[in-house]
Amino acid sequence: MKEDMSQNTPVKSSGLGAAPVYFTAISTILGAVLFLRFGFATGMLGFWGAIGIVVLGHLITIPTALAISEIATNKRVEGGGEYFIISRSFGLKIGSTIGITLFFSQAISVAFYIIAFTEAFAPFFHWWQGFFGFELPRQVISVPSLILLAAVILYKGVNSGMKILYIVTVLLFLSLLLFFLGKPVESGGGFLPMPINNFGFFNREKFFLIFAICFPAFTGMTAGVGLSGDLKNPGKSIPLGTMGGTITGLLVYILVVWKLSVSAPQADLLSDQLIMSRIAILGFIMIPIGLAACTFSSALGSIVVAPRTLQALATDKTFPFRKLNIFLSKGKGVNREPFNATIISFLIALVFVLVGNIDQVAEIISMFFLITYGTLCLISFLNHFGSPPSYRPRFKSKWFFSLGGFLLSIWVMFMISPLYTILAIVLIVIIYVIIEHYNKDQKGLVDIFKGALFQLNRRVRVFMQKSQSVMENEEWRPSAICISPNSFERDKVLELMKWISHQHGFGTYFHLIEGYFSKQTCAEAKEILRQLVETQKVHNTALYIDTMISPSYTSAIAQVLQAPSISGMENNMVVFEYDKTNTDELNRIFPNVNLAKAGDFDVCIFAGSTYPIRNKNGIHVWIKTNDDMNANLMILLGYIIMAHPDWRNSQIRVFVACQDRNKEALEDLLKERILTGRLPITMANIEIVLQEEDQRFSELVTQRSKQAGLTIVGFREEILKHEPLNYFLEYQNIGDVLFVNASVAKEIN
Numbered sequence: 122m123k124e125d126m127s128q129n130t131p132v133k134s135s136g137l138g139a140a141p142v143y144f145t146a147i148s149t150i151l152g153a154v155l156f157l158r159f160g161f162a163t164g165m166l167g168f169w170g171a172i173g174i175v176v177l178g179h180l181i182t183i184p185t186a187l188a189i190s191e192i193a194t195n196k197r198v199e200g201g202g203e204y205f206i207i208s209r210s211f212g213l214k215i216g217s218t219i220g221i222t223l224f225f226s227q228a229i230s231v232a233f234y235i236i237a238f239t240e241a242f243a244p245f246f247h248w249w250q251g252f253f254g255f256e257l258p259r260q261v262i263s264v265p266s267l268i269l270l271a272a273v274i275l276y277k278g279v280n281s282g283m284k285i286l287y288i289v290t291v292l293l294f295l296s297l298l299l300f301f302l303g304k305p306v307e308s309g310g311g312f313l314p315m316p317i318n319n320f321g322f323f324n325r326e327k328f329f330l331i332f333a334i335c336f337p338a339f340t341g342m343t344a345g346v347g348l349s350g351d352l353k354n355p356g357k358s359i360p361l362g363t364m365g366g367t368i369t370g371l372l373v374y375i376l377v378v379w380k381l382s383v384s385a386p387q388a389d390l391l392s393d394q395l396i397m398s399r400i401a402i403l404g405f406i407m408i409p410i411g412l413a414a415c416t417f418s419s420a421l422g423s424i425v426v427a428p429r430t431l432q433a434l435a436t437d438k439t440f441p442f443r444k445l446n447i448f449l450s451k452g453k454g455v456n457r458e459p460f461n462a463t464i465i466s467f468l469i470a471l472v473f474v475l476v477g478n479i480d481q482v483a484e485i486i487s488m489f490f491l492i493t494y495g496t497l498c499l500i501s502f503l504n505h506f507g508s509p510p511s512y513r514p515r516f517k518s519k520w521f522f523s524l525g526g527f528l529l530s531i532w533v534m535f536m537i538s539p540l541y542t543i544l545a546i547v548l549i550v551i552i553y554v555i556i557e558h559y560n561k562d563q564k565g566l567v568d569i570f571k572g573a574l575f576q577l578n579r580r581v582r583v584f585m586q587k588s589q590s591v592m593e594n595e596e597w598r599p600s601a602i603c604i605s606p607n608s609f610e611r612d613k614v615l616e617l618m619k620w621i622s623h624q625h626g627f628g629t630y631f632h633l634i635e636g637y638f639s640k641q642t643c644a645e646a647k648e649i650l651r652q653l654v655e656t657q658k659v660h661n662t663a664l665y666i667d668t669m670i671s672p673s674y675t676s677a678i679a680q681v682l683q684a685p686s687i688s689g690m691e692n693n694m695v696v697f698e699y700d701k702t703n704t705d706e707l708n709r710i711f712p713n714v715n716l717a718k719a720g721d722f723d724v725c726i727f728a729g730s731t732y733p734i735r736n737k738n739g740i741h742v743w744i745k746t747n748d749d750m751n752a753n754l755m756i757l758l759g760y761i762i763m764a765h766p767d768w769r770n771s772q773i774r775v776f777v778a779c780q781d782r783n784k785e786a787l788e789d790l791l792k793e794r795i796l797t798g799r800l801p802i803t804m805a806n807i808e809i810v811l812q813e814e815d816q817r818f819s820e821l822v823t824q825r826s827k828q829a830g831l832t833i834v835g836f837r838e839e840i841l842k843h844e845p846l847n848y849f850l851e852y853q854n855i856g857d858v859l860f861v862n863a864s865v866a867k868e869i870n
Contacts (some may be wrong), residue, residue, distance in 0.1 A: 142362025144290045145425075149341025150370035151293055152419040153237030154334070154483070156412040157394050159374070160381055162331050164390025168382040169322040174332050175374045178339040179367070181533065184526025185494040186342050186367045187518035188501035190360035204430045207496060208437065214560055217439040218553040219496050220430060222545075226489030227427035228466045231267070231420050232473030233337060233482045238416035239263040241409040243395065263474050270417070271467040274424055275460060289414035289421075296411025300401035301376065305384045320382060333537040334480050336487040338374070341419060342367045360516045424470070428462035435462070441559040488534060488545050495530030498523045597867050599626035599761065600686050601725070603696040604669060604677055606633040608653060613729040613857060614698040619662045620762040621696075629687060631669040633677050642670045678713045682720050693864075694723040701730050701853055704846070711845055718838065718864065723754060726836075726860040728852065734830060735856065739771040741829040743822050745778050746787070751835030754863040759833055771830060778812045778821055819851035826855055833859045 163171040192206045204223055208216020239262045249257045342363060381390060384400045393399065398408035434440070435449030453460040473482060505520035534542040601621050603614060608630075615630060622628030632649055636642050646668040653666045665687045671677035678695075686692045695717040699706035710726060717724050742759045744752045759773045779787045791807060812821055826832045832855055840848045852858050 139358040139361040139365075142358050143365045144287060146341055146363060146366025147369050148290050148293060148415055149419040149423070150339060150366060151297070151373055152338065152341060152415045153234055153240075153412070154338035155374070155377060156397060156408065156415065157237055157240055158335055158483075159338075159377055160385070160390045160396040161394060162335055163378055163381045164385075164387045165324050165327060165331055167323040168320045168378060170324070170328060170331075171378040171382075172375065173322070173328065174335050175371065175378060177332065177529075177533070178336055179371050181491070181494055181526055181529050182339045182342045183367055183371075184498050184501075184518070184522040184529075186363045188497045188523050188526070189363055190516045191501055191514045191518045192497075192504070204433050207493075207500065213437055213439070214553065214557050215496075217434060217437065217556050217560075218549055219493060220434050220439070221552055222489050222549060223493045224427055224430045224434065224466075225469070226486050226493065227423050227430060228469040229473050229482060229489075230337070230340070230423040230486055231270075231427065231466065231470035233486055234416045234420035234423060235263050235267050235270070235470065235474050236482065238266055238413055238420060240394070241413035241416065244405075244409070260475060264471070266417070267420075267467065267470060267474055270420055270424055271463065274421075274428075275463055289417060292414035293411050296401065296407045296414070297373065297377075299403060299407050300397050300411075301380055303384070303400040303402050303404060306386075306389055306396070306399045329533070329536040332533070333484045333487045335483075336490070337483050339370065340486065340490040342370065424463070424466060427466040428459035431462040431465060432457075432459035438560075439556065441555070484537070484541070487537065488541050491530045491534050492545055492549065495527045495534075498526035498530065502527060597693075597757070599628075599694045599723075599758070600690050600692045601626065601694040601696050602629045602631070602681055602684070602686075602692050603698065604631040604633050604674075604681050605698055606635060606674075607698075607700075608632045608649075611700060611729055613734065614696065614727050615657075615664070616734065616767075617698075617727055617762075617859070618696065619657075619664050620765040620767065621758070622662070622664045623765040625761045625764060627665075627686060627690070628663070629665045629667065629684075629692070631667050631677070631681055633674065634668060634670045635673065635677075636670060637672060638670050646670055674709055675713055675716070678716055682716060682722065692722070694725060696725045696727060698727040698729060701728050704850060707846055707849055711841055714841060714862075718862075721864045723864050724862045725758075726849070728849065728858040728860065730856045730858075732856040734767075735828065736767050736830045737771050738828050738830045740768070740773045740831045740833065741822075741826040742773065742775045742833045743778065743818075743826070744775065744835065745818060746780075747837075748835045750837070750866050751861050751863045753867040755833045755835055755861050757867060758859070758861065762831065768830070773806060775807045776822075776825060777807060777809050778818060779809060780814065781811050784809055784811065817851065822852065823854050829856060831857050831859060833861060836860050836862050838862065 159171065162174060166174070189206060204216060204220035207219050207223075236259070239259045242262050246257055246259070380400070381396070385396055389399075390396055395408060395412075398404035401408050432450055432452065435446045438446050440446050440449070449459075449462050449465065451461050452458055501518060501523035502520055505518075505523065531542075534545070599621055601618065603618055605614060608615065618628040618630050632646075632653060634642055634646055634649070650666065650668045653668075657664060657666055669677050669681060671680055682692075682695065684692070697710045697713070699710060714724055714726075740759045740763060742755050744755065748755075756775060759775075762768065763771070763773050777787060777791065787809060791809075792804065810821060810825065812818065822832065822834065832852070834852065836848065849860065
């Protein structure tokens with residue numbers, strides 16, 4: 122017993138097993154295209170070209186069959202078939218988007234098979250035209266056939282449809298057996314013991330056009346999945362029936378292509394769409410019967426499946442109108458046969474029966490089914506790659522099969538028609554946007570890739586850790602960490618970290634909550650993190666935000682220094698921050714600089730001023746003659762920060778302070794370093810500034826950089842040992858300052 126959540130009434134399963142899944146699949150696979158188009162395909166492309174269509178088609182359908190079988194054995198599959206699998210794996214937003222396109226492809230398939238069914242009566246139409254002198258429209262057969270089919274399903278239900286299915290499947294296999302036992306065709310009254318050789322690959326440029334027409338032959342592979350709501354044990358029946366039908370179809374198509382190639386000359390293959398009737402024993406009657414049987418059964422399978430997809434969509438409240446969902450989800454009888462959904466499916470099919478062309482309809486179906494198959498393969502791949510604990514299928518495929526099926530589906534779509542592919546993608550995007558608007562609380566695109574991204578991040582971090590010894594010899598880039606309790610009082614340091622982590626570096630910012638870990642502080646940390654993340658969304662930053670609960674600032678610094686970097690590489694820089702109007706904060710920073718230096722971290726101390734950030738005024742880097750250790754790091758940081766869009770209309774200037782007697786030697790040294798690539802600048806960016814003997818360096822900086830957007834100044838470890846407060850207070854009269862101390866001199870490649 123299954124319970125329908127929308128109706129709150131128990132639903133009794135029809136109790137079908139694997140056989141209906143198999144027969145629904147195989148009768149749809151061995152359908153209209155087999156009888157009407159594979160002779161033409163073999164004549165147009167040759168034996169190897171036709172085999173190429175069969176192989177390429179199954180390179181897409183077999184991974185899809187494996188994916189369906191796998192997912193079906195992991196989840197409890199209910200009504201809706203492929204739609205249920207997609208929606209319960211990808212979420213209702215994506216599932217509904219693909220489900221709607223899937224429903225239309227299934228409904229249009231009904232028209233496709235009915236149109237093909239009418240071709241079985243070609244001798245009758247030829248007789249009519251010859252006897253009465255005018256051509257009878259095909260709709261005199263197709264429309265009543267569609268009405269009869271819909272009536273059977275509406276009033277007798279799926280079980281009666283299965284009884285018909287078994288009969289037509291027997292007729293189908295009988296006609297194929299007589300075809301394989303048949304002899305080569307007679308041409309021009311003479312028997313051809315040695316028919317024209319069709320073993321080759323002709324008309325390569327038309328391969329994908331023919332593929333688009335023939336691909337619906339292979340889409341029947343998933344037809345039986347639509348019976349999921351009527352199966353006693355879907356987890357067992359779907360893999361057995363689907364894989365059995367797919368493999369059987371592959372073998373039969375290969376044999377059919379071979380038989381056609383050795384049994385008829387190319388001209389006959391191209392001119393006679395019922396060439397199989399001239400090859401088979403009693404072909405004049407058995408092939409039309411087989412065609413009628415398979416196309417009618419395929420139409421039967423589609424008219425059974427399509428309404429169930431639509432009913433499942435409505436049950437999940439996919440559509441924005443409540444009354445429409447109620448109307449379409451309504452069922453008839455104890456099995457909740459989708460009466461209303463069947464009527465809608467019938468009306469859509471009727472439109473295409475009245476105006477559709479079989480080849481054009483085939484191309485439309487191919488595009489929709491390729492989207493669906495690619496999606497199913499992507500689901501399987503992401504589940505393999507993401508390895509969620511809830512994914513434990515009893516039937517297991519391989520991730521590379523699923524990935525290959527997905528990539529092939531997309532590639533083939535573009536090869537068939539780039540325009541149709543783009544239109545199909547645009548249509549899906551529009552449907553998704555509408556569904557997302559009305560179902561904001563459901564699982565969406567972001568949730569799909571979380572597991573895969575988690576695994577990718579884990580593997581990348583492990584790889585980078587193992588490769589750390591190699592990376593240490595590569596070009597340096599910052600992996601900076603900063604911790605502050607003042608995230609909401611002042612945000613300039615957040616801006617600095619955002620600039621550092623934008624393109625060339627990585628940044629992690631911790632908000633400090635001083636105290637002991639408890640339920641209260643944990644709840645506070647989560648709320649603060651939520652607020653900070655929301656704030657950073659507005660700025661579209663690459664900075665990683667977290668919170669830290671610790672009894673003191675020093676203990677927090679010690680914890681942060683030992684925390685692994687989210688980038689996968691080791692953290693190599695610590696950024697401290699203080700407000701120039703509250704210089705007492707420096708006394709808290711100085712003791713902790715030694716902690717960072719003990720771990721060989723580069724140290725930056727950011728002094729935030731009351732001035733607004735003046736990006737257009739550029740970045741000023743100040744270098745002293747004894748700043749060899751810090752010079753390259755300061756210049757690199759300047760260029761890394763300058764890469765952020767906030768600094769788009771500004772420039773970096775490097776000031777080198779020296780005594781007059783050292784100016785010429787310093788110019789020669791700078792030119793040599795620039796020419797050898799050890800400085801990533803030109804002389805146009807450098808200005809040598811003369812410093813008087815009795816002039817303090819800070820006075821020089823204040824004169825030139827009072828209006829700078831950011832000033833970068835170096836400091837040596839010795840300063841921290843001898844009244845460091847005085848050194849940092851000398852720069853109170855300018856804007857924001859970044860003090861830099863490098864653990865080792867940086868090599869610039």
